[in-house]
Amino acid sequence: MTDHPVMLIVVYCVVLLVIMYFLSIRPTQKKEKKLAELRNAIEVGDSIITNSGFYGKVVDTTYDTLIVEFGLNRGIRIPVAKTEVFGKAEPNMSNEAPPVEEEPKKKGLFRRG
Template sequence: MVLLQATGGASSILLLVGYIVFFVVLMYFIAIRPQKKQQKQLNETLASMEVGDSVLTTSGFYGVVLDITDDVVIVEFGNNKNCRIPMQKTAIVQVEKPEK
């Protein structure tokens, strides 16, 4: 009788560990993996950015890239073409190539 109770407790612990492992794997495929894929795609887009591309910033402003350095991009905003702002590349969320 005591032996049956001891094995019953061990199997419930294994079942609990199994549920925990299942939920960790599930959270990886639901939350972490898609976010990594999206970040990789954004990094590739920022790496292919060129002068003359239209960009959308994290604050919702659209502009045109004038100059690119390592981590800083100079973006021109507005119609009067005199608002030039240096920004971090991480502040850019979307890049559109100009139509040729």
């Protein structure tokens, strides 16, 4: 009977680790995988936004580096690591606010999907 409290603590710890995996680690891995796919799909001619908020156009690519033109006159070419690309995006050059898109209501446990 003395082994039951120890076994209960072990089961409790395993359950907590499983919950932490599904609520924290797994969604992060999904986001990283999606972002890696987006970065690998970037081609010459795509407009991108960097993690620091700069917009540019890709003029050349290598395995892990992009050559990006910045500025209105496109005279500034800077090598950027693919890991520093936030996504594909065109800058909004007008003074109008972009249209607001409504997110569909999520169903399920904790409204996650």
